[in-house]
Amino acid sequence: MLPEIEVIAVDTHxxxxxxxxxxxxxxxxxxxxxxxxxxxxxxxxxxxxxAGADHSLQWTGWMEGAVRSGLVAAARVHEDLANAAP
Structure with a gap:
């Protein structure tokens, strides 16, 4: 994709x-x-x-799933805290 780039190292786990x-x-x-x-x-x-990639109902197991799951959980926490306020 970038032919002018020289890859000098790759790391993996x-x-x-x-x-x-x-x-x-x-x-x-x-x-x-x-x-x-x-x-x-x-x-x-x-x-x-x-929340997390493994609990996401969309893109399960992927980073995108973790982000979406986190957004949904954060919105629920926000809503529940707002509804519980005196």
Whole structure:
């Protein structure tokens, strides 16, 4: 794409061997969507709101999903706090 650029180094990470990641990106089990289980984290559980790539209902497992999920969760927190104010 940029023929005038010279690549002098590339860095990568072995996520499958990473002791903290326990593998690579999220892979949904069969039936995760059709059973409705995918919506388990869509609503808050008490005062706990979930956001992240693995909990996103769009672009699940991708950075775009994490951003969208974060925006949705932040909007819900904002709305719930506004409605709870005296």
């Amino acid at each position: 072995d996520w499958n061997s990473d002791e903290f990641s326990d593998g690579t990106s999220m892979t949904a089990d069969p039936g995760w969507i059709s059973s409705g289980d995918c919506r388990a984290f869509a609503a808050p559980h008490g005062c706990v709101y979930f």
